[in-house]
Amino acid sequence: MTQIQLADLSTVSVRAIRDLELGRTGQPRQATTQLIADGLGLTGRDRADFDAAAGHQAVTDTFQLIRDSEFARPPLSLNAIVGRDAEAHALADMLTSARLRLVAITGLSGIGKSRLALEVAELLHCSHGIPVLWSAPPEVQTPYLAAPVQGQLSGLIRHALDALFDPVGDSANRLSTLIGDQPTLLVLDGYDDVQAPADHLIPLLQKARGLRILRTVRRSGGMPGEQTSPLSPLSVPETGRGHSPDRLAEVSSVRMLVSRIRLVRPDFTLTAANAEAVAEICRRLDGVPAALEMAAPWLLVCEPQDLLTQVRADPFVVIGQPASDVGKPGLNTVLDEVVTLLPEAERTLMEHLITVEASMSITESAQLSGLSVATCGALVRRLVVHGVLRHEAGETMRFRVLNLIRHLPGYGSAARRFAAAT
Numbered sequence: 001m002t003q004i005q006l007a008d009l010s011t012v013s014v015r016a017i018r019d020l021e022l023g024r025t026g027q028p029r030q031a032t033t034q035l036i037a038d039g040l041g042l043t044g045r046d047r048a049d050f051d052a053a054a055g056h057q058a059v060t061d062t063f064q065l066i067r068d069s070e071f072a073r074p075p076l077s078l079n080a081i082v083g084r085d086a087e088a089h090a091l092a093d094m095l096t097s098a099r100l101r102l103v104a105i106t107g108l109s110g111i112g113k114s115r116l117a118l119e120v121a122e123l124l125h126c127s128h129g130i131p132v133l134w135s136a137p138p139e140v141q142t143p144y145l146a147a148p149v150q151g152q153l154s155g156l157i158r159h160a161l162d163a164l165f166d167p168v169g170d171s172a173n174r175l176s177t178l179i180g181d182q183p184t185l186l187v188l189d190g191y192d193d194v195q196a197p198a199d200h201l202i203p204l205l206q207k208a209r210g211l212r213i214l215r216t217v218r219r220s221g222g223m224p225g226e227q228t229s230p231l232s233p234l235s236v237p238e239t240g241r242g243h244s245p246d247r248l249a250e251v252s253s254v255r256m257l258v259s260r261i262r263l264v265r266p267d268f269t270l271t272a273a274n275a276e277a278v279a280e281i282c283r284r285l286d287g288v289p290a291a292l293e294m295a296a297p298w299l300l301v302c303e304p305q306d307l308l309t310q311v312r313a314d315p316f317v318v319i320g321q322p323a324s325d326v327g328k329p330g331l332n333t334v335l336d337e338v339v340t341l342l343p344e345a346e347r348t349l350m351e352h353l354i355t356v357e358a359s360m361s362i363t364e365s366a367q368l369s370g371l372s373v374a375t376c377g378a379l380v381r382r383l384v385v386h387g388v389l390r391h392e393a394g395e396t397m398r399f400r401v402l403n404l405i406r407h408l409p410g411y412g413s414a415a416r417r418f419a420a421a422t
Contacts, residue, residue, distance in 0.1 A: 010039025027055040038173065043207040047177045072131030074121035074187075075144040081112075081119050082259065082289075083234045083252025088116060091229060092123040095185065095212045096130075100227050101205050104215040107231035108387035109334045110290025113216040114189050115143050116231060120214060124185050130212075131182070135161045136189040164200050165191070172200060176207035183210040190216055198223045218338075219386065230385045233287035233402075235393060237279035245270035248279055253287035260296030268299065277304035284311050285319065286390060286402045291331060294319040315407055336408050338386055349379045350388060350401060359392040359400040 003021070007014040012035050019025045028036075033054040037047050081088070094100045105113045114136075124130040136142055160174040175186075202224065205211055220228045234252040237243055248254050249270055257278065261268045270278060281304065285291040295318050298307050310318055316332045342350065352369040353360060360368065366376035380399060383389040388405060392398040 006036070006039050010035045012036055012039070030054075034173070037177075038170070043173070043176050047173070048180050051177060072125075072133060072184075074118055074125055074132045075134055075142075077115070077118055077122075077144050079115075079143060080259070081115055082256040084112065084116050084119060087229075087231065088119040088123060091116070091120045091214070092127075094227065094229075095120070095124060095214065096128055101211065102201065102213050102215075102223065102226045104217055104220045104223070104226050104228050105231055106217055106220050106228055106385060106387075108288070108331075108338065109218060110288055110331055111231050111233060111387065112289045113231055115289075117187050117189055117214055117216050118144055121185055121187055124212075128183070131184050133161070133179075133184060133186045134189065135164075135187065135191075137191060140190050142189065164188075164204075172203035172207055175204055176211075179208040179211055181209050184208065184212070186211060186213045188213065188215045192218050228385065230387070232384070232387075233390050234289060234292075236283045236287040238393060239283065243275045243279045245272060245275050248275050251279075251282070253282040253285075253292060254278060256289060257282055257292045257296055260293050261299045264297050264300040274304040277308045281308050281311055284308075284315060284403050286404055288331070288402075288404070291315070291319045291404070315404055331404065332408060335388075335402070335405055338388060339405060339408065342383075342386065342388070346379050346382055346386070349376065350383055350405075353389070353399070354401045354406060359398040361396060361398050365399070 001009070003014050003017050006012075007017055010017075012032060016025075016032065017036070020028060030051070033051055037050050040050070042050050091103065091105070094103055105117055107113050121132045121134070125132050160178060163174055201213060205213065215226075220226060234256060236253045237248060237251050249258070254270075258268065258270060281295065282292070285295060295307065295311070298310075298318060307318065316330070319331055339347065339350075349365070349369050349371070353365060356368065362377045362380060363373060365371075365380060366373045369376060371379070380389065384391070384399065388402055389399045390402060392400050
């Protein structure tokens, strides 16, 4: 293109472009370099090399750090993951073998989305050598610590990541310049209230062709091309069966509860005397990791049977607001908000399902609600995505309303009135 055409496309004056070509000026300002790169349509590694040729060493240094996977590690986990091996490997396979580029882990607060995303990032980094860029809202408490080397990337990377949530500006060009075309995983963890707009993420994926984005959100925003992966609670012991300590220890929710109990009671073990109480505690808390973590410290001052008595009466007394998360909404607030925001058809179906203690299949749910199997199946799927239904173990696919929802203030009595009316 001519100097005039480039000037029109880049908004840089013809004279400035001519002086740059003839070497009449010193090092151009970075803003000028970015405008000319925009005019030339440069993206990825070409854009980074162009910026480096202009003498902007800071960009080159950051870019080089990202290219070396040893300098872009995932954050450091503060606890071991329990019972999520299948989910972690499935998501890692989606982002590598299946080549999905935009994936969202959805689910209730406290279900373990951040910890699962961290495990997926670790798998991609250690098994495939893929650099990881991690971004989370600064005000949100997280179950991990940023890797020290991430601080070396904080300058331009932090600015570029923050720009993803700015409604104006060209954040896609900023990040794609730093990432280039190399395989990279970008994790956006916990941006529920401030969603990264699709008109920023989609252009970023187009410009940085090796980029994969993994989001953790309470509910998916329906971003074009995004694969949603709803995260269910941990598996719980089956009802109506005797549980030997050895068999019980294989259940994910029990393993998590026992591991957290041993933080306050190192000598705690599963025995024939406490096995049934532990099993029922896990069932009544629905295998929700945050609920199990908040229940475990009670075993410092009581026995499992005593704790079960309180959980039966009101689980939210046991799993109230943890002292470490002052100001963060408790599980009762989170669940109440989810139920309140359900569309009318989904809420009505859930009110039918909550009248039945046992788990139900799609066919049984349709018979109970008077809906067609197809309509009922679609609504059940949405309720599972919202996190108010959980899968039940067994040979056939069955579902159950979370027990915790039955204890929401006013909701249990409303469900009983609904059952009486029908």
